Amino acid sequence: xxxxxxxxxxxxxxxxxxxxxxxxxxxxxxxxxxxxxxxxxxxxxxxxxxxxxxxxxxxxxxxxxxxxxxxxxxxxxxxxxxxxxxxxxxxxxxxxxxxxxxxxxxxxxxxxxxxxxxxxxxxxxxxxxxxxxxxxxxxxxxxxxxxxxxxxxxxxxxxxxxxxxxxxxxxxxxxxxxxxxxxxxxxxxxxxxxxxxxxxxxxxxxxxxxxxxxxxxxxxxxxxxxxxxxxxxxxxxxxxxxxxxxxxxxxxxxxxxxxxxxxxxxxxxxxxxxxxxxxxxxxxxxxxxxxxxxxxxxxxxxxxxxxxxxxxxxxxxxxxxxxxxxxxxxxxxxxxxxxxxxxxxxxxxxxxxxxxxxxxxxxxxxxxxxxxxxxxxxxxxxxxxxxxxxxxxxxxxxxxxxxxxxxxxxxxxxxxxxxxxxxxxxxxxxxxxxxxxxxxxxxxxxxxxxxxxxxxxxxxxxxxxxxxxxxxxxxxxxxxxxxxxxxxxxxxxxxxxxxxxxxxxxxxxxxxxxxxxxxxxxxxxxxxxxxxxxxxxxxxxxxxxxxxx
Ligand code: HAS
Ligand code: CU
Numbered sequence: 001x002x003x004x005x006x007x008x009x010x011x012x013x014x015x016x017x018x019x020x021x022x023x024x025x026x027x028x029x030x031x032x033x034x035x036x037x038x039x040x041x042x043x044x045x046x047x048x049x050x051x052x053x054x055x056x057x058x059x060x061x062x063x064x065x066x067x068x069x070x071x072x073x074x075x076x077x078x079x080x081x082x083x084x085x086x087x088x089x090x091x092x093x094x095x096x097x098x099x100x101x102x103x104x105x106x107x108x109x110x111x112x113x114x115x116x117x118x119x120x121x122x123x124x125x126x127x128x129x130x131x132x133x134x135x136x137x138x139x140x141x142x143x144x145x146x147x148x149x150x151x152x153x154x155x156x157x158x159x160x161x162x163x164x165x166x167x168x169x170x171x172x173x174x175x176x177x178x179x180x181x182x183x184x185x186x187x188x189x190x191x192x193x194x195x196x197x198x199x200x201x202x203x204x205x206x207x208x209x210x211x212x213x214x215x216x217x218x219x220x221x222x223x224x225x226x227x228x229x230x231x232x233x234x235x236x237x238x239x240x241x242x243x244x245x246x247x248x249x250x251x252x253x254x255x256x257x258x259x260x261x262x263x264x265x266x267x268x269x270x271x272x273x274x275x276x277x278x279x280x281x282x283x284x285x286x287x288x289x290x291x292x293x294x295x296x297x298x299x300x301x302x303x304x305x306x307x308x309x310x311x312x313x314x315x316x317x318x319x320x321x322x323x324x325x326x327x328x329x330x331x332x333x334x335x336x337x338x339x340x341x342x343x344x345x346x347x348x349x350x351x352x353x354x355x356x357x358x359x360x361x362x363x364x365x366x367x368x369x370x371x372x373x374x375x376x377x378x379x380x381x382x383x384x385x386x387x388x389x390x391x392x393x394x395x396x397x398x399x400x401x402x403x404x405x406x407x408x409x410x411x412x413x414x415x416x417x418x419x420x421x422x423x424x425x426x427x428x429x430x431x432x433x434x435x436x437x438x439x440x441x442x443x444x445x446x447x448x449x450x451x452x453x454x455x456x457x458x459x460x461x462x463x464x465x466x467x468x469x470x471x472x473x474x475x476x477x478x479x480x481x482x483x484x485x486x487x488x489x490x491x492x493x494x495x496x497x498x499x500x501x502x503x504x505x506x507x508x509x510x511x512x513x514x515x516x517x518x519x520x521x522x523x524x525x526x527x528x529x530x531x532x533x534x535x536x537x538x539x540x541x542x543x544x545x546x547x548x549x
Contacts, residue, residue: 008494012082013398015096017484019075020395022104023068024480030063031473038425038466041459043443053442054120054549061123062114065379067107070142072387073232074099074149077176079394080235081153083494084170085160092152092159099149106141109134120549122440124222125198127214130545133202136194143187143194150180161511168506171239171252172496178259179231181513182224185520186267189220201545208542212279212535219270220528227266227295229379231259233386234302236339240390241306242497244336245329247313249497250305256510258298258305264520265295268527275362279538284531285359291527292357299350306343312500334403334411335495338389341415342382345422349377352430367440369462370433373426381422385415388476393492395483402490407479414475421472424465432458 008016033056039045040053047053078096082088088096112134113119119131157177160169169177193214201209238255242248249255271288274280314325330336352374355361365371392411396403403411432455433439443459446452509515 006494007491008079008082008398009087011093012078012088015088015093015100016075016079016082017395017398018097018100019071019078020391020398021484022107023072023075024477026063026067026071026107027473028477030060030068031470033057033060033063035466035470038463041443042463043445043456043459044463052117052120052549054122055114055117057440058114058120058122059111062110065123066139066142069229069379069383070146071103073179073228074103074146076232076235076387076390076394077153077179078149079398079494080172081156081176083172084496085156085173088152088156089159092155095148095152095155099145099147099152102145102148103142104145106138106143106145108138109141110138113138117549124218126218127198127201127209127211128543128546130202130547131198133199136198136202140191140194140199143191146187147184150184153177153180166508168252168508169511171255172235174256174511175231175235175239175259178263179228179235181517182231182263182266183228185517185524186221186224186228189217189270190222193217208544210535210539210542212277212539213532215274215277216270216280216528216532216535219273220267220524221270222273223270224266226375226378227262229383231262233339233342233383234258236386236390237302237306237343239497240495241336241339242309242313243495244333244393245310245313247309247316247497248500250308250312250500252499252506253510254301254305256506258301260510260516261298261301262295263516264523265291265298267520268523269295271527271531272357272362275359276366279535280531281534284527288527289357289359291523293354296350296354299346303343303347332408332412334408334415335389335392337412338392338415339386341419342385342389345377345385345419346382349374349382352377365433367438368433369429369437369439372439373429373433376422376426376429381418381426385418388414391476391480392483393495395480396487396490396492397494399484399487400489400491401483401487402492403483404487407482407487410475411479414472414479417468417475418472421465421468421470425462425469426465428458428461428465432462 036045036047036056037053037060040047040056047056078088110119113132114135119125119135121129121131121135125131125135153176157169157173160173161167168174197209197214197217200206238249242250269288269292271280271285272292275285275289310329311319311325314328317325317328319325319328329340352370356365356371356374388411392403392408395401435455435458436451437455437458444452445456
């Protein structure tokens with residue numbers, strides 16, 4: 001497929017880089033907060049100057065879970081659509097900048113209220129914890145900004161379609177569109193709870209909040225949010241990694257189909273975060289658990305597709321035997337190595353997700369550090385290592401530089417450091433969680449309860465792992481700064497893979513948006529309407545706000 005340009009236009013590159021700078025500043029500050037947290041939870045360290053553990057924890061979750069991800073993803077996607085569907089028009093780029101500034105101003109406002117200690121409500125901001133209204137208003141601006149970038153993406157796609165009637169759109173553009181549709185539909189939930197519940201309540205216009213409705217709207221958003229993080233990583237796996245290893249993509253249709261399945265199944269599943277929540281009929285929890293297991297399928301398809309890509313490539317290089325192809329992969333290339341390690345970690349990470357989603361097992365792990373361990377494998381390893389791997393070619397591509405051998409070596413070391421740190425930290429979180437160690441909680445021996453004394457050694461292992469991870473953050477920041485400002489001038493490729501099968505065979509039905517969005521909406525209505533009416537009709541009086549920090 002000959003689509004787009006070889007190089008991202010310099011003006012589009014600037015827009016993408018603006019997002020990427022904010023993402024890495026968030027990584028630096030959020031990572032520092034993470035280090036302080038593991039030290040506190042080891043029991044050997046206290047925060048100075050009366051700073052609350054929960055202030056630090058909120059900073060960490062918001063900066064890394066919400067800011068790093070959203071900014072990196074939108075920056076990456078803008079460069080991907082510019083690369084594959086052609087340079088953005090001035091008007092679309094203008095709206096991209098509007099989106100960027102709204103998100104940045106919103107982030108600054110939210111960060112301000114967190115840092116002055118007025119919003120230590122963690123990144124899930126569960127009611128009845130009540131933050132300063134500025135926290136919610138800042139978040140609203142971030143979401144509205146991201147919507148504008150979403151519409152800019154759709155406009156660019158529509159322009160391409162108009163110029164290429166009857167043709168299948170470039171894969172990376174198609175995938176970016178799916179991810180932004182997913183994001184738009186799901187963020188309606190968080191927008192609704194923030195605008196209609198949290199803001200009036202935190203401003204004092206109303207006294208009480210319907211806690212169950214707020215959590216339900218949050219998780220209607222919160223689960224698809226994790227796929228909004230994951231899909232860009234899958235874009236890199238499907239469409240970029242095959243080119244980096246010198247091979248071809250296994251199947252264009254399969255990749256598109258898995259993205260459509262994510263669009264359909266990833267929203268009506270939020271109850272798997274509320275399995276122990278009273279006030280929701282178990283029948284509806286059951287339905288959403290079934291749908292959760294449906295959304296595992298596109299990940300299994302992705303695993304299959306990646307194995308097929310690697311094996312096809314290895315065999316074309318003469319590999320034999322069941323795993324002979326493994327030896328043919330370019331282990332010394334950080335652009336491959338970091339995302340590959342991310343894939344490897346996704347095997348236990350995904351298995352942990354299946355444990356979480358299993359109704360009975362969820363009773364054991366819910367609200368324990370097991371869950372924290374789960375998302376440090378999924379988000380903080382699989383997704384983040386893939387993003388790092390992408391940054392190693394994307395940043396030099398956009399800044400007109402090249403990665404030196406020394407920096408590549410440092411990036412390999414970075415990946416190894418990250419893996420070791422994460423095995424210790426996330427491993428310890430999983431084990432301590434099974435013993436009952438609570439998440440979202442500062443250090444305590446709970447009056448020397450025997451259980452609590454049992455998990456303290458794991459919390460020390462957690463601190464060791466977290467410290468190693470912080471070294472990993474320093475390394476990646478050194479690499480990124482080098483690639484953005486100091487690396488030698490030159491041209492770096494934005495790799496986009498070709499497909500092994502004939503690309504023309506991809507059916508156009510994947511772009512029948514009315515159909516797919518229609519199915520998604522129907523499933524959402526089936527999964528949510530009745531329980532939602534229940535929650536409103538049978539609501540207790542609601543809760544006043546609490547500031548417990
Ligand atoms: Fe999750 C909680 C269930 C995936 C993130 N999850 C969380 C939270 C976060 C999160 C942040 O059902 C905490 C939210 C909070 O603060 O409360 N999760 C799942 C399930 C999946 C899953 C079923 N989660 C993710 C991903 C995330 C993420 C992805 C971020 C990016 N999760 C849950 C549940 C909870 C939860 C419950 C609530 C728990 C509670 O009680 O609070 C699935 O999508 C996972 C499917 C994945 C697989 C793996 C496929 C493997 C692949 C790799 C192939 C490898 C290759 C390399 C090719 C089945 C694709 C091979 C090479 C060799 C040499 C071997
Ligand atoms: Cu989920």
